[in-house]
Amino acid sequence: MGDLLGVAVLGAGHMGADHIRRLDRVVSGARVVAVADPETDRAEEAAAGVEGVAVHADPEAALDAPGVQAVLIASPGPAHEEALLAAFGRGLPVLCEKPLVPDAAGALRVVEAESRLGRRLTQVGFMRRYDAEYLRLKSLLDSGRLGRALMLHCTHRNVSSPPGFTTAMLINSSVSHEIDAARWLLGQEPTAVTVLRPGPSSNAPDGLLDPQFVLFETSGGALVDVEIFVNSGFGYQVRCEAVCEGGSARIGDGHSMVVTTADGAREEVAQDYLVRFADAYDREVQAWVDATRQGRVTGPSAWDGYAASVVAEAGVRAQESGAREAVTLAPRPELYGFDDH
Amino acid sequence: MGDLLGVAVLGAGHMGADHIRRLDRVVSGARVVAVADPETDRAEEAAAGVEGVAVHADPEAALDAPGVQAVLIASPGPAHEEALLAAFGRGLPVLCEKPLVPDAAGALRVVEAESRLGRRLTQVGFMRRYDAEYLRLKSLLDSGRLGRALMLHCTHRNVSSPPGFTTAMLINSSVSHEIDAARWLLGQEPTAVTVLRPGPSSNAPDGLLDPQFVLFETSGGALVDVEIFVNSGFGYQVRCEAVCEGGSARIGDGHSMVVTTADGAREEVAQDYLVRFADAYDREVQAWVDATRQGRVTGPSAWDGYAASVVAEAGVRAQESGAREAVTLAPRPELYGFDDH
């Protein structure tokens, strides 16, 4: 398909380093030409072995490096808005890790800026849309074979939460994946959120009210419930059951090997999202590279990033109030059709 | 174990007839000596082939028939209170189909009457406590191996609702099984109920708001959610996942045969509760006969029947109010310890 796409990667932390490896060694058609991180040491480390890459402390310098044709933003959330606007200013296509911008107000500014450009430049990193199981479920729901979706039952469990994880992050960092997945699967916007919770697990750090049970009502009359349990101790489990008028479909209980010993028949449970969604990340970045080389922008849009932020903010309010909280979105700019993926 | 237990069966409808067959041909140690139903024709039909049985229109006449040592009440719910009190008056042990009494006030009168007797005579027909899968889950939770239970996720689906099924019956006829199962599995009382629902399925009869999603909070800080969907169209599915501090356990997805054809790999789903819980009914009645012949009363008590009614009434209020409704139980008489099963 011609020359390799030159990519600048902003952020060389855990996720940024993984994307640099992916662009360099897994994905076809791209090369990393610039890496930026205020901690240039870790930028150097992440870029080691990549031929012809330039390392910068300053993101804008990376964007202006020779050969840069597209940007992958993997810096911390608070740096996203400025990076996105800088990319927009240069007309560079962007793959932006979630969240688009941590707060809904900032996300809306990004949406408005992109709208003023009159064309999409942004794909947001909701990688579940590229997971084989989610794609199969989406395809089944879209086929209409099961009729209208009535409920989604979702489970989202982690082994344990990282240091500094807060009760609000249960919603705006973890459940945000289910928010996007539900919007995408149903083609509907959440309209209200209620949060209930049992007494916290004794395995949760002091002050972290984990697990919780989050319920979304949607514009199309569906109900979405999510168990979020980030200190489950027993694995990284992401499941989704769609209950429809004509049947139900469930993903996330699949397995590839059953081992039987005196302890019973056992299936492995993935312990980590980078393992569970490794293929989804690969497909996500490949899809972005392919589309960008063809001059197209696909996948979750800035609007999707904004909507996820608004819903998450309502969820955090519902955590605090114990009551049902309404979700109010700004009018959707013309640029963003719902089903532009 | 000596002579057969003489049983009077009150009510010869679908369930009564099934119990007559069970006592006559499946269960060891009992015989049906009297059957009562205002429609004596169907009583005669249900009793056909049972040797030495007397058929009555009047329940009290059946209780007074020669050889009656115990009573199985399978008449319609509104007739239960009078039948229970009549049995109490004669000191007869009772297996009473659910509901104990349809309304909580009547159920409380039964509890008080039995309390005045100073000894239990009543086992309530919550047959799930005798199902092999539920027993396995109960045993696991009681073992403490998974730690404290935080959440129960329950699914209760029927193919279609019978004529006359009302929105309130989603709670007080269907979810009442989950109410009892949750109380039994957790050893905790529900304290509040919230009901949410998606737009009703187009397969539900006009005016029936089906499916619904019911959430119980409990005295021990657990959260119980129940999907009730009585017009699912796709089978009789009863599932329960207990999420605990140290792991989770799920029942209701078991299967016994996988058939693979060009249509994929397929497992059968039971279409009917009499099929799904056939063994549970057999075990329930056998346990009642065995205990009764030994002069003991075990299983779900009148208090369990009362508590289920109170919680169901709160649930129906929550359906109507859309808000969280508190559950208030009368003080528990000394006669009823929580774990007398």
Next chain:
Amino acid sequence: MGDLLGVAVLGAGHMGADHIRRLDRVVSGARVVAVADPETDRAEEAAAGVEGVAVHADPEAALDAPGVQAVLIASPGPAHEEALLAAFGRGLPVLCEKPLVPDAAGALRVVEAESRLGRRLTQVGFMRRYDAEYLRLKSLLDSGRLGRALMLHCTHRNVSSPPGFTTAMLINSSVSHEIDAARWLLGQEPTAVTVLRPGPSSNAPDGLLDPQFVLFETSGGALVDVEIFVNSGFGYQVRCEAVCEGGSARIGDGHSMVVTTADGAREEVAQDYLVRFADAYDREVQAWVDATRQGRVTGPSAWDGYAASVVAEAGVRAQESGAREAVTLAPRPELYGFDDH
């Protein structure tokens, strides 16, 4: 259904004691009136608590005890032939634990004796025919929905072999269950046997060549393979996959509860055949009692017992020769149609 069937139980070992308990407390319509065992102490123990039972050292004395209407033979295999002929002499219906008679020549004498009577008196204790999973598979195969059966893949694993278990017993004690199940499922007779084996497991006792892999060819052109592994260490697993022209069906991998912990998602595996087939034994004896009270004889016949012995003997020859051994059955007496079950 009238008076209880009076049963004499011959043999009060592990299996006999279990059947006495079953007839007394589980099955409907029967009572144990006589128990015989040369070790009268264990006969007394097994009969304890059974009302009105007489204990004998001599089987014939038990058959002649007052009230005996039917016989359940659970004595050691070598005693079966004499007991069966004694029952035939008295016209008593028999449920005979497997093997009918350990050697094919003795089994044939029983078949001939019953044939001379001109009516069936014998049901052989191949309990798998009463297991819910096997019944479902049988029903599916008989329905014709999957077309002609081409292969059966069978697995038969025990945790460990009891003392005194020999290499020949892998076939004539363990695989004999698959021999009967395959004949019943397919409605075909085995015509040849080949046995292959890997190097024995180090968990097998010295000299026991365990596991083995046994292949049967049948009169209808089907192929049946059986892994027999009696020191697997990991459970009692009985599986069967039928591969047909139009699809395949598999039983024996079912489960009723999945427990997920840090060790993965785990299903229990039964450790013992009395657990795995508890319901099958109950149903088998109930079916025998029901049929006997109605004057009928159903289930696996003496011919089925004889055929299993012949095939097992060919299997033992194949173990020793390493070659394909033909199976030769005597002509089938008119009394025994293939599908009399």
Next chain:
Amino acid sequence: MGDLLGVAVLGAGHMGADHIRRLDRVVSGARVVAVADPETDRAEEAAAGVEGVAVHADPEAALDAPGVQAVLIASPGPAHEEALLAAFGRGLPVLCEKPLVPDAAGALRVVEAESRLGRRLTQVGFMRRYDAEYLRLKSLLDSGRLGRALMLHCTHRNVSSPPGFTTAMLINSSVSHEIDAARWLLGQEPTAVTVLRPGPSSNAPDGLLDPQFVLFETSGGALVDVEIFVNSGFGYQVRCEAVCEGGSARIGDGHSMVVTTADGAREEVAQDYLVRFADAYDREVQAWVDATRQGRVTGPSAWDGYAASVVAEAGVRAQESGAREAVTLAPRPELYGFDDH
């Protein structure tokens, strides 16, 4: 990792075209610089859209094209030997689709030629070694957690056989995958083969004796059985259960979505090997490109290709003789250690 690896692809049929697409658009680090096929039309079609590629009728011309650094052989099996020797003559690393060479004698000539070079140039396209499930099983077996492997039970089913498929191809085209997988999983060489079969399915074309049941004995005393059924009608199913002294492990029954409708709970079964093993092909070619760019040769060797041919030839003899046929391998040249993968 520097410049892209220039690859010549020989053969532009179904498989060759798929590899061209894979090298161009999926795999990182390679580009297709030459394509050869006697039918230049289909070579042109397969190369369409690939920038800077030259199309040739003659394989040797393609090998000599500018920029060629490595060769992927996807031409028909009979052309492999000449192509391999031509690559050896030029010192070019090769990924050669299976079979290495169709007949064992030719495969041995290739092994000897490579041995004379004194270094490996060849990776054979046994892609199952790159499948996630097989890799997981291999890793478990190598860990020693389950102890010594005693048996492998394998299933290999296709929907239907392509035109011209012969009975011998059941072994040398289909079961050859299991031959390689078993050698790799066990680290043992097959020593004898026996083939049994039921009457053929009526869905098999006239004269094709399908299905068959193939048994391999190995140098380490393990037993490998394979059901091969290429006209199963119900899907592309590849399963493998390893039975070990301390437990068993099974792959190939995994699934990613369960759909429940009135027809039961259903999992999809892949219909095609390109779907089932799509990821394995991608990983295989990526591993080859990565190793080649680093100057290394990994994966299944020419010796593995030769051994598979020898075992397959014994299998075809066993089909014809109905007897146990011994497998005799030439002495293994020093170049090939068993575990060089």
